Amino acid sequence: MDLRQLRYFLAVVENGSFTRAAAATGRTQQALSKGITALEQQLGERLFARGTRQAQLTDAGRLLLDHARTADEAVRRFEDRLTEMQTGSEGQVRIGTGPSTAGSLVAPAVLALRRHWPKIGVHVVGGIAPELQPALLARELDVVVTLHTAGEDTPDPRIHSEVLMHDEYRVVASVRHPLARKKNIDPARLIDQHWIFGRRLGAVELAFRQHFLDAGLQPPANTMETSSPEFLRALVREGSYLTLLPSRLAQAELLTGQWVALDVPGVLWQRPVMAYTRAGEPQSAPLARLLQALRNAAQIAGMRELV
Structure with a gap:
């Protein structure tokens, strides 16, 4: 039984489909399917039910699963220990x-x-x-x-x-932003500001929007979103953009005094x-x-x- 074929089998199980398993392992779907088929031929049993979108194990597949995981883990531990012995x-x-x-x-x-x-x-x-x-x-x-x-x-x-x-999410701005030194900032003053957000804020973004709705205001509309921390930092550093960030992502700029966390009552969330x-x-x-x-x-x- 080929260890590579066993690892293909485990990848399909763990990812739920041949397509996702191929992407996760960096192999083509054809190579993955060929390896699984060869394994099935050696065992004389189907391991996955054909004709379904998800990779569903057969009885033989379920029987193999625990043994395959044990074998894979044992070989990986051996490989790690061998590397340690060889390299010190x-x-x-x-x-x-x-x-x-x-x-x-x-x-x-x-x-x-x-x-x-x-x-x-x-x-x-x-x-x-x-x-x-x-x-x-x-x-x-x-x-x-x-x-x-x-x-x-x-x-x-x-x-x-x-x-x-x-980690705490705060409204952050450059020290050169007009609101940087203001105290007890009212939500209404934030509506017309330029904003840039990172991706996947989830519940924090919903809470941010709700903060304005609770005050009888519409949330800021002049917003951008980016997946690039460097781009976000550049816009905030320019001085006219506000952002909502976890304090640890802004830690360096806050400690050096380049940025400030605005004094906005009620705007402080954790993830x-x-x-x-x-x-x-x-x-x-x-x-x-x-x-x-x-x-x-x-x-x-x-x-x-x-x-």
Whole structure:
């Protein structure tokens, strides 16, 4: 039985279809289907019911599933240990992180990790949760650290989530903005301002809009949306745009005095910062150490906010 074919089989199960499995593994759908067909021929059994849009396991497929996962995990542990023996390293950990957590949480955690275990290999990929979680399920990443994203009310059962801390959303502006030094800003003064927002604010955006509706006002209409933190920063830095950001994403500019959090009563919301790992799998030593470093970094960050 070919290990590659077993991993194709697991990818189809974990992603729910041949198309998504092909995208997750970086293979063509034809190559994936060919590998599954070859495996079925070796076993003399169909593993997936044909003619359905979703990849539905047959009885033989369900029987194979637990054994395939065990075999795959055992081989991966062997490969990791062999690499450690050959290179003298202490293993590796692959991290996916969102823009608001990369510098404020993941970086301090990695620095602390490497101080204690300097030979652990660390690979970091940037993105947002909906983009990073498929890579987590495809075993291209070991952990994803991001803000809780809109649309996650029904979590994927294959993913374990842990709340590390909460981040606050504030209205942020350049110190050169006309409202930068104003106190107790009325919502009416915000309506005609230029606004730029990031993507997937979800419940925070709804609460922001509701703040104006509760005051008998229409929410700001002069808004832009971007997926580029650099573009957002450039517009806010120019001085005429306001934005709604988690405080950790604006941490550097706020600490250096380039930006200010506006004094807008009632405009302060929180979203949890999450660590996502694959559910039901034993954690490698490097991953367990990183998760503890993340918890420690989150605790230190929370204590700083109380000072």
